Amino acid sequence: MKLTTKGRYAVTAMMDLALHAKIGCVSLVDVSERQNISLAYLEQLFRSLKKSGLVNSIRGAKGGYMLAKGDKEISLADILVAADEQINLACGGSACSENTPCLTHGLWTNLSNQFYEFLDSKSLNDLVKSRDVQTMATMQDVTQIGNIPVQISK
Amino acid sequence: MKLTTKGRYAVTAMMDLALHAKIGCVSLVDVSERQNISLAYLEQLFRSLKKSGLVNSIRGAKGGYMLAKGDKEISLADILVAADEQINLACGGSACSENTPCLTHGLWTNLSNQFYEFLDSKSLNDLVKSRDVQTMATMQDVTQIGNIPVQISK
DNA sequence: CCGATACCCGAGTAAATCACTCAGGTTTTA
DNA sequence: TAAAACCTGAGTGATTTACTCGGGTATCGG
Numbered sequence: 001m002k003l004t005t006k007g008r009y010a011v012t013a014m015m016d017l018a019l020h021a022k023i024g025c026v027s028l029v030d031v032s033e034r035q036n037i038s039l040a041y042l043e044q045l046f047r048s049l050k051k052s053g054l055v056n057s058i059r060g061a062k063g064g065y066m067l068a069k070g071d072k073e074i075s076l077a078d079i080l081v082a083a084d085e086q087i088n089l090a091c092g093g094s095a096c097s098e099n100t101p102c103l104t105h106g107l108w109t110n111l112s113n114q115f116y117e118f119l120d121s122k123s124l125n126d127l128v129k130s131r132d133v134q135t136m137a138t139m140q141d142v143t144q145i146g147n148i149p150v151q152i153s154k
Numbered sequence: 155m156k157l158t159t160k161g162r163y164a165v166t167a168m169m170d171l172a173l174h175a176k177i178g179c180v181s182l183v184d185v186s187e188r189q190n191i192s193l194a195y196l197e198q199l200f201r202s203l204k205k206s207g208l209v210n211s212i213r214g215a216k217g218g219y220m221l222a223k224g225d226k227e228i229s230l231a232d233i234l235v236a237a238d239e240q241i242n243l244a245c246g247g248s249a250c251s252e253n254t255p256c257l258t259h260g261l262w263t264n265l266s267n268q269f270y271e272f273l274d275s276k277s278l279n280d281l282v283k284s285r286d287v288q289t290m291a292t293m294q295d296v297t298q299i300g301n302i303p304v305q306i307s308k
Numbered sequence: 309c310c311g312a313t314a315c316c317c318g319a320g321t322a323a324a325t326c327a328c329t330c331a332g333g334t335t336t337t338a
Numbered sequence: 339t340a341a342a343a344c345c346t347g348a349g350t351g352a353t354t355t356a357c358t359c360g361g362g363t364a365t366c367g368g
Contacts, residue, residue, distance in 0.1 A: 001157055001234065001269070003243040003262070005356065012258050027314065035257060041357060043315075050316095060365025061313040080155065089157040103189060103294070104166045106286040108157070115155070115269070132260040140257075159327065181343065195328055197344075204345095214336020215342040 007085035009037050010045055011127075014079050017055065017067050018128045019137045025057075025064035034140050045083065052082035071125035077116055079124070087116045161239035163191050164199055165281075168233050171209065171221050172282045173291045179211075179218035188294050199237065206236035225279035231270055233278070241270045 016031045028046065032039040046065060049055045054074060055065045067074065080087060090108040127133060170185045182200065186193040200219060203209045208228060209219045221228065234241060244262040281287060 001155065001161070001239055001241050001243075003155055005245070007155070008243075008245055008258065008262065011261070012256055015257055029314075038357070040359080043317090044357085047316075057315060058365085059315045059363075062366060063314050063364080065315085085155055087155050089155075089162075091159070091162055101290075102166055103169055103287060103290050104162065104281075106284070107165070107281060108162065114272075118268075127258075127261060130260070133257060136255075136257050183343080192328070194330075198328085201345075211344060212336085213334075213344050216337060217335080217343050219344085
């Protein structure tokens with residue numbers, strides 16, 4: 001039971017967008033530097049996020065990404081699902097088919113649903129509000145000399 | 155967020171033991187046939203379960219495995235952990251080290267703990283009691299001509 | 309209008325993990 | 339003593355992961 005880094009990165013990146021929502025749109029270069037994630041990987045990731053309608057993009061210089069909905073309308077589950085992170089513990093292999101389900105088939109679908117409910121109950125806003133994240137975020141912005149709008153030299 | 159088949163098999167197998175606890179010990183051949191899991195794989199799996207103290211074994215003909223504790227003392231979490239199924243969604247890669255944790259580090263350790271609590275609150279007995287499992291189990295035993303104690307011919 | 313910035317896209321790939329299998333044991337019972 | 343069963347280490351093909359690469363195309367400032 002583990003999460004792929006893709007799912008984890010997706011949540012991190014979405015939080016970054018949420019934290020800098022006031023600026024308008026955020027470039028992946030910024031996200032990459034702040035969150036320490038490879039740019040190429042982020043681009044690939046944001047394709048999925050966009051396809052799922054979680055973010056909008058603006059092309060060209062001064063472009064970037066922004067949340068397609070409000071903070072509170074996006075859940076952890078939404079993000080994970082968008083990042084191909086299926087929240088499904090159930091079986092689909094050889095030992096368990098539709099007509100001859102295994103002993104635990106019901107159990108896992110049940111648990112999966114409960115996990116989904118749980119993850120769907122946490123909004124991006126909930127996450128961003130947390131004290132932990134707030135302090136980390138300001139630290140990140142300060143480290144970025146000059147903060148966001150200016151950014152003169154490399 | 156998915157479960158490996160190893161974890162799933164472990165739970166299935168443990169439930170099989172629990173369901174046939176009255177017989178004394180259960181051979182892996184029986185479990186293999188009833189639950190449709192490769193014998194060799196089960197043997198490998200039961201090494202882990204034994205090492206973790208969840209089952210005891212009796213060697214030789216008429217031998218087999220049995221639960222090392224009561225139904226109610228064994229949790230889903232216990233079984234999954236024994237089957238090398240770590241219940242940990244947190245990061246440990248490049249983007250996130252101890253001194254420079256990523257934005258979401260706290261979030262994932264938090265979630266992991268909640269998941270663990272949840273899985274630890276479900277005992278093997280809880281699972282076995284469920285209507286679903288009961289009916290499936292009797293079906294499995296009936297299909298096995300002659301049921302458990304007798305088992306004359308192959 | 310040109311070059312820099314940034315999004316967009318398909319494909320490829322090394323490393324890791326998974327889901328097993330195999331080939332041998334050793335112990336116990338009938 | 340043969341069969342049943344547990345025990346063990348090692349190997350392996352397939353799949354998935356976590357990326358990278360090499361090209362685009364749109365937009366803005368000068």
